Amino acid sequence: MIEEMQISSKTEEQRGSIWRKWDLHIHAPGTKLADNYGIRSDELWERYIQTLESSSVQAFGITDYFSFDGYLETIARYRQLVPEGRKFFIPNIEFRLLETVSTDGRNVNSHVLIDPEAATPDALAKFLSDLETHISVGGGRRLRCGELKQAQFAAATVSVRDIEEALRNCFSPEDYFIVTAAGNDGLRGAAKKSQRSLSISDELDRASAAFFGKAGNSSYFLLDSRYEDGAKSDPKPVFDGSDAHSFPDLSRLTGDEPSFQSTWIKANLTFRGLRQTLFEPEHRVFIGDKPPVLTRLEREGTRFIDRLTISPISTYGGQNGSWFQSVDIPFNPELTAIIGNKGSGKSAIADILALLGDTRQAKFFSFLTDNPSNKKFKRPGYAEHFRARLTWKSGSVTERLLSNDPDKLKPEAVKYLPQNYFESLTNEIEVQELRREIEDVVFSHVDLSDRIDASSFHELEERKTLNSRQEASQLKSRLRELNVRIVELEAQSEPEFRARLVAELDNLKSQVQTLETSKPTEEQQPPTESDEQKAANDKIAVQTTILDDLVARGKDASVRLAANKTNFQETQELLEAVTAVKARVDAAKISLKERFSSLGFDLDNVIIVTTDTEAISARSKQLASAIRELEHDAQLVVNEKTDISKLHSIPDMRAAHKYVSDGIKALREPLSAPQQRYQKYSQAIREIADKIAVITGDRNAPVAGTIADLEMRIARVDNDLASELDNAYLARHSLCLEIFECKRKIKTFYEELKSKVETRLAAVSTGDFSVSIDASFVLSSNFGTEFFSLVNQAMSGPFRGVEEGANQLRQRLSAVDWNSMQSVLPFIDQIIASMKSTDIKKQAKDVKKLYDFLYSLEYFEARYELRLGGKNLNQLSPGEKGLLLLVFYLHLDMDSTPLIIDQPEDNLDNDSIFAVLARCIREAKKTRQVILVTHNPNLAVGADAEQIVYVRLDKVNGYHFSYQSGAIEHPSTNGHIVKILEGSRPAFVQRRLKYQIV
Template sequence: MEHINTRGSEWRKWDLHIHTPASINQNYGGENAWEKFISSLENLPENVKVLGITDYYFIDGYEKIMDYKLNQGRLNNILKIFPILEFRIDTFGSTNENTLSKINLHILFNIDESKINTEIDLIKKEFIEVIPISGNDKYSTKMLTKNNFIEICGNLQKGFANLIPPTKKVFETLNSTTWNDRIFTFLGYKEWSNLDKNKQLKDTKEWLYDKVDAFLTSNHINYESNKRWLNEFGDKPLIHSGDIHDFNFLDTLDKKTNNYCCMTWIKADHTFEGLKQIVNEPYERVFVGDMPPLLKNMEGRGGKYIDRISVKPIQSETSWFDFEIKLNPSLVAIIGNKGSGKSALADIIGLLGNSQRTDFSFLNNNKFLKLKNGHKFSAEIQWHNELTDSKTLDSKPNHENVPKVHLLSQNIIEKICENVDDTIFENEIHKVIFSHLSKEEREKCNSLAELITAKTNSIQKQIRQKFEEIKAINEQIIFYEKSLFTENINKLNNLKDDKKIEIIDHLKLKPAQVKKPIEQEQSPEMKKILDELDTVNIKGEKLKKQIDEMINEQTNINKKLTAIKNINNTIDILKEHIQIELSKLGEYFQLLGLRNSDIVKFTTKKGDLDKLKNDLTLRKSEISKDLDESLAGSVKNKINILKVQYTKLKAKLNENEQNYQNYLSLKTDWKNKFRDLYGSKSEPTENSYNFYRIELKKLDNYRLNIPELKKRRISKSQEIHQLKVFLKNELAKLFQPVALFLETNTIVPKKDFKMEFSTEVENRDFKKNFLEFIDRGAVGSFYGINESDTVLTELISNTDFNQADSTVKFLEEVCNRLYFDHRNQKKEMRLQSQLRSERKESDVLNYIYSMNYLTARYKLKWDGKELSELSPGERGQMLMIFYLIIDKSDIPIIIDQPEDNLDNQSVYRVLMPCIKKARDTRQVIIVTHNPNLAIACDAEQIVVSNINKQDNNKVSYNTGSIESKIINKHSLDILEGTREAFTKRGAKYL
């Protein structure tokens, strides 16, 4: 009966070349050495679990060892012992130019230990004793026995040295129906490799290669070079064993020596069927060296590998679950019919491992939890470091705890792959990309999005600052352009001419002169009144002049306060940017034992600036009070008081004096109005003649300034573009580790690996947003729905937004079409006339030159298509590649039906190699209804799920390896009910 290793295929050391004291050629000491020999085997390193007991031609040594094991309770440290007969074959290989060495054929037999005596007799009678002792015709009737060796040559050793059984007969017998499926053959590598030393026996060498299953070598030092040379003939395994003949090498009882050496690890059940797997998977199943990478990877990392899962009912009458499964640390495939409990096991592992994804396919309120039975079951997970976690099945994952497994349930995969919104899919991709960044590269951020934000914040602020500058430039350009409109020029000329006429008319209204009354005729009382009037006028003029000065001062104060604000804002931005950049260097300063303040100091002396701001603010407040006529004591209030005094004094004058004072008042008013009409030559008041004259003169400067302003605008846009390119390069640095990984991918064939990365400065919806400003029914370059679409599509398609020159050309081309109608011989156009009624010129110009429509982003493509264009199947392929071979997480990953939405070609060409690669660095558990996937991936462990609906839906799990006959049978029963599912690797099965 077969012993089932429920954990599936495991790495063990197999030493398949140990001679016994019964061997014809040995130096143990013969029959007296057996006890020491058995004790030496019992003291082999604990990872040696399978032995090949080798004797020349005969099986006596194996027979005795099995007596020790089966009848005397010895050798309990060894799980399996195979009998191996070593034959010299009648072809010679040269070890050097002058010597010949015999090539050894090793024949391993599959024996049913439950009837061992019968099996040994069968080997003796139907194999050994049917082989002639020599190919020489005169011995053709002499069969292979020790007595015949002695009879012909005088003693056993001479017979062994001189007589070689015919190789052809050996192979004929091995190919008989009795043995052809019960033997495994090896050739000695060294002697075989020397066969064609002088090229005479090359055909024989190739013939022998084809005849055997594997090769043996006792030289592990040159193993890699020997293996490369052997691979020129094919993929047959080369395994190592010390070829032990004595206690010098089987020295496990001697604590002073350490000569025993076996470097061969085989990942298989300790069965004949397990051994046969090394022919099908020579690279995956055989490792020659100190320790297979998986076992080395597990050292000190037991918390990353699940050892076992169990679910027990809390109440005895509860059905459904009552099981314990020991899991293989490599690839586990959970298979079974629909509704048999596959997803249940995956969800339970996800729950116990605190997976952050909780979209369970089975443990949800629409299925199992709907029955309110979750609290009746206690589930436990044990890790290889022997720590455990337990929960009831109605528990919820604690998102504050670190996830110990990563579950991709059916629900999760469907949500990611079939959701039209790319955000969910991109978030999953981002998680994997983030895993490739070193601790230093992550800059203390917890996600890729957070890291991108941290890296781009200061740049975005600079972009916003430059955008504000562009807005100011656009306002100025628009003002200048409108000022130069013909109607505006005509209007200014007309206003100037009108003002000239007004001045001429005003000159005609100059008051007639009234003579000043003679002072001698004035009474003392009248003189006193006149003196008081002069005093009031003088005071009034002084106060008016003071008000004019205060208004000018107030204007200057506002300008200075704005300058202070801009200085402070710029300093704050600069300070924040420096702090951000210095924080990135924190760990480096710490590594060097320095403080960043020792190297870089950013200090500001804003005391004088703050004092000036306070003084100006105070003075501004004082002026505001003086200009408030409602406040007693203010300058304006004093003027009003003087006006009242003037009116009262004037009323006391005689008629002549009143006429003269009226004249003076009229004259003053006439002069003031003339001044207002004509205006000063340097700073004329608004609406004066000189104001319009100067405004017209300014237009010449506007014409000269517009091209310079446009150059400045383009320059600022170029600076924004440069910052966006910088952002693109920063993104490229983040994605570089993954991009390099993809470029050097050898896991999936290049023709099937259709993934590519790029980072670009990309246009996002310029056409759509730009046309929201445009009235496409208005005359201009963008007239017409279809026509404007075509124009913009062509402009965009001809632009490489990654290149500054191309981008600048795009800006100027779009802007030029707004100012000139390219449909009508580039007729000059007014910008506002082409805009929708609610839009302003500044809106569209700010949009064009701000380049907010350009964004630095990475692009991940599959077969030339972006994420939004991928089918669910293509998304599935990409997701599996990311999680299986790109993701650097080392916690177990559980994937429920990864092959869904994938065609068979994708499963074999893409998914299969990814799964096989992933198991090298982490425990992989897949749930699948596709038998080809489990088999093609050579899963280390098969978990067969079954539900018994007649027994209250009790779920059970049978586990074992692919090579296990019992698991094989279970698999065939449930996997589509046919053996056809196993055709890919037929040699693995019954």
């Protein structure tokens, strides 16, 4: 049993500063005033000692008025009755001060706690003999505390100045401190309207290192603005005590009585440990039922590493060094700092913990690396011979060889930031990985009820923004179609286009003029020479009328055929489009059924889409039939019996045209020469007129390539094209704004998630470290590459030349606010305008693709933009990025798994470490276990590490790994800190003197 207690005691000591109950104000039997324990006897003392021993309180300040008798007898009795006992006792002497601060003249009570190591009977007796009370005994002499009789204790008072002087004469400064009452018999009872009372209260405050009071007093004594004269006050701890004067009073030791709550102190069970509360009053003292970390230890045992053991396997003969021989490191549940010289194995412990915690950062290991160029401990013959075992507070165990890899099928049990990973993130030029880390931290702040089953930031983003992205995709399709139209209109607005039309028109007019001048000399119809000729002329006239009708009907049939084919094609396209709409809706319905099946809706009744294509199909059939009729070639043999007036198909009318034309030629043969000349003239005039009519065209229904068509097109260029182009530009702007609106909806998703993060960032920001987070549109790092892939920089223009063009683009980009279309649209328009001023067709490799790229807005997306002092991520140095990343993990990450960080300080300046990082570590250890590998005192000491693990690797003697572990206040641990982190005590003292620090 004794051996188990010794092992337990050693483990507790190795864990460093741990929370224990302390009662620094408890009276023993025989206390000089208000002794209500009863008549002293061995039985009474045994009862008193056993009550203390069975209590959950681990340290007691044994109190007596103007005397140490109670403390000395308690120590003697305890050692006699509990020789192996582990309770810690501190002498507490209580004084009634000469000074008063209250309106009723009550004296202030003040206590002195003295280090038991220095509290020898002789030292205590000297102190009492040196300290004078106010009681005069004549001859100018005052009664000393050591001379007080029982009847004099109730009336005696002493001055705080005399207490201070006597203490300085008898003890070293680190051997004691003064604790003054804060309640009714203390400073908080000072008369608020009395400047004298307030001044005395401030002086007593300055003389005191701590106060006895209640939980409600703590916040006041942590203030730095307590003094009336405006001087800065030091934060000081408040302790609650049972102030027990009887056995019934000892029930207060449980902490269950509301007016006597338990005082928990996080420290070694030593006076040095208690003194740490003077330097860390806020973080080392807790008054109440239980410190939060102890509650979490009980309820979240799977989130706390209890201990790490490493040992060689049984078959290992030590041929490659002893390395880890029976290593057994218990860990503090709050902050553990692993220190040591370079190459001492600090990172080894971090890597091993991460391996057993199934980290996803194994590729960044520095000790257990399997990098071909730097295998270190994973090279053959080493790691496979050692087994590590990680025990969690819950009792669960993870065990594996050091040559194994983390189990990627298991969730990460720890969060590891190895040095190499840290450097890769902070040195990353485009900070994409760093942004992803930030997004993961932001996601940890999303309430579980708001995550809608998403397991990551990007899953949640995908679900929340899916509709906006789909809408944007449809808008971009419309934009691409519009840009085709705009490119056409811009081409038509070029002077060359109109010039070509005019040239074509002039050519056609010239053809008409030529045809007009080619008309033969007018021939008069000769008189009929014979009945036969008259009959022939009459037949020619009839046939000519039939031929004219055929020509007219043929033209009409050709126009109808073209119109029918156009309508048929559009009808088919409409039919396909309607069918596609139905197919898309059906596909979307299937997807929605799968996605929202758990809601229990019958989406077939929610989404009802019907299409009636019967009319479209009927029209399509009608047009197809009409086309067939017009194109039908019956291989007709036309003769005098054929009813030409009833022919409808173009091939049939062409056959009839040939038949009639041939007939007219035959009829002309018997005519006289004058008659033949007249018929030829008539035919020529008719043919020329037909050709002129074809070239001229119909202004009501102009055919392409006719004068009517060209004149209409030129008139459109002159009168309508500019407004058409302006309307197209407006339509493009409108689509662009709609696309931006879709993107803005996505940005809104980011904005909704950052409110909690903003609040916590505000708490960590200082004047020199002003950090903020903003949901902003961030330009893609590939924008320049994509833009110049569409621009020919060899051609004259604003972006000519590789360097010159890049500088020009950077200059333009620097003025853009991507969160405002009032800035983005002018940026795009100005690029296009500047290129148009020097012929955009020569500069752009494909004008339409350039338009599609710029107006689609695909090159900027909503992202979290972290800013430090007004600078965004891309503008920060690696050290500044690293500091931000650490702030996020330490101060913002909601994950409660242990956080292991390997030497984050290499790129950081000491001022940032102390002012920001140390403060964030203090906050982080309130909600998660932190294990920090460091060689920087500002982290280990500035963050008040509860446990220091000093490691060594003796490379000379077979690579033997060893360690020592304890609290900062432990003398041995303190020596290691000074040696490793400060460069030895003489070096530290020398620096302090050179800095002129007193």
